Ligand SMILES: Cc1ncc(C[n+]2csc(CCOP(=O)(O)OP(=O)(O)O)c2C)c(N)n1
């Protein structure tokens with residue numbers, strides 16, 4: 001029997017939703033399932049109504065599901081807010097004692113009361129263990145092997161000592177037993193462990209970008225905290241000492257990008273992490289990287305704007321901004337990962353492209369990718385190449401005269417680091433001559449601006465074609481970019497199973513676009529439908545301006561939430577396309 | 579002076595874009611002299627600057643240079659130093675550059691305490707943009723833009739720095755090359771963030787704070803037996819800016835000194851670029867995600 005089971009845990013900020021969802025996720029991951037964990041958080045530390053979802057499947061999943069198969073209600077609002085999402089017979093697990101009042105008249109049978117707090121106090125002596133009781137109860141209702149949960153708890157609490165580990169395991173086991181003894185049919189839904197030796201990991205986009213940066217040779221990261229990018233900075237900071245990485249919390253984003261550029265000029269592979277608001281402050285320094293030809297990687301996790309917008313929600317609203325930011329014209333590259341696996345490899349690629357072309361490279365993610373946990377195969381390190389594109393001291397010794405901005409066929413000038421030889425390295429944000437000194441003459445301007453833009457010719461050849469998926473002859477082709485890959489793919493799969501002819505073309509390397517390749521892929525497709533997590537179809541506009549391909553139908557979402565396959569299919573119905 | 583290294587070593591063939599008689603020339607001279615006397619080699623130096631007349635200075639010294647954005651010399655300089663602590667890093671700019679546009683970096687770089695020297699050509703005016711008030715302009719000074727006189731109270735960089743326990747705080751005067759050279763040398767040798775604010779007459783746009791105006795007011799703190807390890811006294815001296823203007827070393831952090839940024843990060847002994855290796859194994863990190 002195939003498994004696609006969605007558990008929603010609702011409660012207030014501070015109630016430990018993430019602890020429960022993370023323990024559940026790993027419990028099922030280690031039993032061989034694909035797990036997808038997403039969160040809805042308000043920008044506050046306590047109170048409000050938040051929820052996490054853990055979707056368990058034996059299929060590769062990269063997206064949320066609309067309907068809920070098991071609801072864990074830690075507050076009354078969980079029931080009010082999510083009642084409509086429940087399937088027929090969905091069980092609501094709750095601790096009646098700790099919920100003030102339930103306003104929804106539900107079929108009594110769907111409530112399953114587990115006294116989380118009482119059991120926690122009874123078994124482990126403190127109510128702080130009630131989340132473990134709840135987690136145990138859920139695993140119990142699914143009649144899943146308890147040992148997986150015990151292992152996860154052991155690892156989660158190891159650092160706090162044996163007693164804490166044991167208290168958590170005991171509490172979880174009590175919850176597990178309570179569920180099995182008291183639920184009418186013992187098992188609400190059977191989920192049987194499959195494969196114990198999986199090569200899968202459960203990571204968020206932020207963590208994958210952190211791993212990619214570490215693997216890709218990152219040496220200096222400067223940033224000013226801003227949701228939803230902060231997770232990447234934190235992850236890297238946690239591991240910085242092991243790899244000689246410097247992580248600097250800058251006084252503002254202006255300093256952050258200028259520092260990354262200064263570090264890069266001196267020879268470190270550098271990066272900043274930010275969101276749209278922070279990047280707005282970096283716009284001038286982006287041009288500085290452009291004109292001084294200093295490599296730098298900018299990870300921008302989008303959230304809905306303008307201004308502060310919705311700090312903890314998702315949107316693909318900054319694409320046109322990053323492509324057009326900063327005065328003047330200079331080459332840049334924008335990579336938009338589809339999922340954490342892609343994010344890992346694209347991060348490595350971002351560093352190499354930045355180094356080779358001496359340009360700023362964007363990793364454009366969003367809150368959905370940044371904060372959700374995806375099941376992905378363990379990353380393959382064999383093909384990771386850290387390319388520096390810097391002249392060695394020996395090479396420099398053989399050079400008679402060094403010019404930082406030497407005019408070359410490719411537009412790329414061999415890069416030397418200051419202090420690495422007797423040659424001096426001069427960089428200037430003014431228009432400059434080949435030596436890097438201010439030069440305001442017209443001839444020089446034309447020469448230098450053309451040299452920088454010449455790099456685009458090589459750069460566009462580095463861009464991989466978009467990914468094509470689904471049947472070859474199709475009536476409908478979805479065109480998407482970045483993190484919408486998961487929901488779009490699931491929509492394609494679902495519709496294909498139902499007998500529709502649909503496919504998708506998905507872009508994860510979005511700028512510059514290789515015009516011929518893209519045109520050849522899209523030109524013969526029937527009914528193109530753009531799917532974007534924004535209100536104005538920013539990629540659609542980019543595609544048109546870069547290739548002349550016009551997509552006139554679109555499915556856009558800009559309410560702060562990510563797409564699901566159900567949304568997309570629902571919209572197709574509304575459009576009478578199916 | 580060293581027999582091996584000639585002052586010409588730091589000359590460049592760049593055409594100097596300053597007005598004849600500008601205080602910047604003497605600052606350039608003093609800085610070259612300081613490098614010469616300290617036996618620096620051009621390739622050991624990294625001169626970072628922002629934008630403005632003062633910020634063009636790096637082009638006139640044979641060295642590595644990074645001439646970045648208006649106001650942003652300090653973050654560039656700080657990060658370059660942390661990556662390659664073997665470089666002697668100097669951040670250069672005008673008062674508008676360093677205290678106005680870059681004011682936030684000024685505050686936080688003092689807190690961070692990288693082992694770099696910051697040189698502010700303090701002409702109390704915006705030169706490159708042709709004569710508007712700067713953060714240090716005298717209260718009431720009339721400019722083309724501030725027709726009724728400057729209504730903001732002047733920013734006092736020395737008081738701010740001393741208040742923040744900056745590790746080295748000094749003021750020079752472009753009209754006294756001897757003293758300025760000696761201050762610059764001490765600032766460069768000082769381990770930690772060293773501020774050198776330099777009174778610099780702008781002969782074209784600042785008709786108030788002229789050579790003569792400064793000359794009538796400046797005096798050397800050394801002549802008064804000032805103790806640069808006394809923060810309270812240094813602060814008191816920093817407030818003096820009127821009929822008398824103190825110059826010299828106001829404050830040197832006592833413990834010689836606060837740990838530098840590089841020490842705190844653990845890279846003061848070797849350039850980061852020499853430390854990192856490319857074969858990083860992240861297997862153990864990935865296993866934490868199971
Ligand atoms: C972001 C930005 N804003 C404004 C300017 C214009 N600008 C250039 S230099 C300058 C101020 C110059 O004054 P100061 O820093 O005191 O240096 P000086 O020219 O007097 O040496 C201004 C406003 C700029 N280059 N960049």
Ligand code: SF4
Pocket residue numbers: 595596597599600601602631701705706779780781782783
């Ligand atoms: S404008 Fe003033 S500061 Fe600038 S070069 Fe001329 S005299 Fe010097």
